[in-house]
Amino acid sequence: MPKRLFSDPVLKVALMLSAVLLLAAVACSPRVETKPAAPAAPAAPAPPPAAFNQLSDQQRQSLQDFARSLSTLERDWDAFHVSYDSWFRSRSIPLEPDMEKALAGFVNKFQEVKGLVVNLSALPLTKLVTEQLFESVQDEEKAVRALRDNWRPGDSVAFQRYEESRLKVEKALQNIRTRFADLMAASEGPNKESLEKFYKPYRELETAWDKFGQDYDKWKATGQEKDPPSKALPNLVTSFRELLSKMYGLPRPLIGLPYHDLLVVAAEKEEVALVKLNDTWKPRSDEAFTTYEQERMNVRKLRSQAAAGLETLRSAGLEANRASLAAFATSFKEIDRQWDGFHAGYDSWRNPATDRSRDAIATDLTDFNGKFGGILVQARAMPQSALVRPLSEMVIAAAEKEQQALGRLQESWRSYDPAAWRSFAQEQQAAERSRRQIRGAYIDLLAKYNLSLKDLGQ
Numbered sequence: 100m101p102k103r104l105f106s107d108p109v110l111k112v113a114l115m116l117s118a119v120l121l122l123a124a125v126a127c128s129p130r131v132e133t134k135p136a137a138p139a140a141p142a143a144p145a146p147p148p149a150a151f152n153q154l155s156d157q158q159r160q161s162l163q164d165f166a167r168s169l170s171t172l173e174r175d176w177d178a179f180h181v182s183y184d185s186w187f188r189s190r191s192i193p194l195e196p197d198m199e200k201a202l203a204g205f206v207n208k209f210q211e212v213k214g215l216v217v218n219l220s221a222l223p224l225t226k227l228v229t230e231q232l233f234e235s236v237q238d239e240e241k242a243v244r245a246l247r248d249n250w251r252p253g254d255s256v257a258f259q260r261y262e263e264s265r266l267k268v269e270k271a272l273q274n275i276r277t278r279f280a281d282l283m284a285a286s287e288g289p290n291k292e293s294l295e296k297f298y299k300p301y302r303e304l305e306t307a308w309d310k311f312g313q314d315y316d317k318w319k320a321t322g323q324e325k326d327p328p329s330k331a332l333p334n335l336v337t338s339f340r341e342l343l344s345k346m347y348g349l350p351r352p353l354i355g356l357p358y359h360d361l362l363v364v365a366a367e368k369e370e371v372a373l374v375k376l377n378d379t380w381k382p383r384s385d386e387a388f389t390t391y392e393q394e395r396m397n398v399r400k401l402r403s404q405a406a407a408g409l410e411t412l413r414s415a416g417l418e419a420n421r422a423s424l425a426a427f428a429t430s431f432k433e434i435d436r437q438w439d440g441f442h443a444g445y446d447s448w449r450n451p452a453t454d455r456s457r458d459a460i461a462t463d464l465t466d467f468n469g470k471f472g473g474i475l476v477q478a479r480a481m482p483q484s485a486l487v488r489p490l491s492e493m494v495i496a497a498a499e500k501e502q503q504a505l506g507r508l509q510e511s512w513r514s515y516d517p518a519a520w521r522s523f524a525q526e527q528q529a530a531e532r533s534r535r536q537i538r539g540a541y542i543d544l545l546a547k548y549n550l551s552l553k554d555l556g557q
Contacts, residue, residue, distance in 0.1 A: 153548060161484040162545070165491070166552070169541065172477045172494065173534065179474060180527065183467060187520075192460060195252050198515030202247040205445060209243050212236060212441055215434045225282065225427050227408050231275050232434065239268045252516045258449070265442070272438070274357060278408065279431055281354035282424060285412045293353040294412055300349055301362070301409070305402070307342055308366075312395075314338070319388070336377050343370050355412045358405040365401035368394055457514055464509045468502075475502050490541055497533035501526060 154162070216236045221229050242264035250257040284290050318331045343366045351359060372394035380387040478498035481491035504526030512519040545551055 158484070158486050161482050161486050162550070164482045165487040165541070168477070168481050169494070169537075172474065172481070173538075175477065176474055176498075176534070179467075179471060182470075186463060186467075190460060190463070192520065193456070193514045194517045194520070195515060198250065198252075199247075201448065201515070202250060205441075206243050206247050208444070209240055209441060212434065212437050213240055215430070215437060219430050219434065220427060222423050222427060224411055224414055224423060225279075227404065227411060228275055228279050228282070228431070231271065231278075232431075235268050235271045235275070238271075239265060242268075253513075253518045269442075272435075276435070278357055279428075281357075281412060283428060284354050290352075290354045293350075294355055294409075297350045297352040297355065297359065298409060298413065300345075301359075304342065304345055304349070304362075305406070307345075308402070311335070311339055311342060332377050332380060336373055339370055339373055343367065355409055358408040358412075361401055361405045361408075365398045365405070368401075369398045460512070461509075464505075464512070468505050468509055471498075471502050471505055474498055487544075490537060490544070493533065493537045493540070497530050497537065500533075501530040504530075 213236050216232050219229055219232065242261045246257050246261040249260075281290075285294065315335055318335065346363055346366045349359060349362075372391045376387055376391040475495075475498045478491075478495045481487075481494050483491055504523050508519050508523040542552070545554070
């Protein structure tokens, strides 16, 4: 069995002596005093923002003044927009759908006038007046429908076309009224005598006119083939001028004057066409006849109208026709009243001077312009020190731009046209974007100096 490590007595003694010597060495070595650790120094206070080191007192004050001014301006600017938006929603400004509804209403309203004309009793005595009334009512109905169908926002052409057509209709109506008045007066003694005094020479001229037509037709059928051309055509011109001269000398009746004038116009038209034929005609050529023959057909229609009107006036002088004329007069006057009422309603609707809602809108826009002028004054009073001047100039530019847009709205808005309102809304949106950009630039300026809105009490 092997021996244990500390079983030898000599080894035990050696180890004990080594331990004694080590203790003695330690006891004889010099004492080293250990000082306690010093307590941790308190944390230094956080340095103030760099602005307090980099900005002068004047610059700091400038930033604070700008912050206060901008805050007040933005508050008032926002309040202005809220006020305007509320007004716009509550004012019920007439826009495109309102115009479409109004124009459709005029078409429907005119049907009442047309109905009266269509239902008018067509008497032989009043046939010409009735036919002219129906033609005029159809013309205006067509014009009113075209206005409804062709109007577009911002385009006044449709209105101009309707009003031009209406002028023609009103002129025709005035002629109809004159002829109707003549009908009603035809039974009075002096008027009847005046008409008869005109009628006899008129019928003689009508016979001569017919004879001239026969001579012309004969020459056209045979005489124009002669070569060289005879003097037949120049003679026809001379003959017709004599007829026209007699037409000018006809008595002017107290009633039926429009028919007298219609005959003169017809004769003048034929004379002009006949002279042109004489100047351009060549033997064995039909080309020169075209214009004259067309004008001759038109002249025949005018002569027929005048003849029918004169015969009607002569018949109206008979006692047997007085009752029918009186009944027709009642219907005619109602048509005239309704038609005038339609025109008056349209004129009142179209005339800004009689549009009270338009006046109120114009007044409100003037007030808004004045109120925004106060905002512009605030913008121009923003601090102008070098540090914030670029920002102040941005504020002024945005305010001036919106004020100009408001002025354009005030001058250019029109009832039933949304264009001006849409344009102003877009300008307001642009102003809002500019204000956001100004606010962002201001915050960037503060960040440059390690400042925030909170540091300036905002």
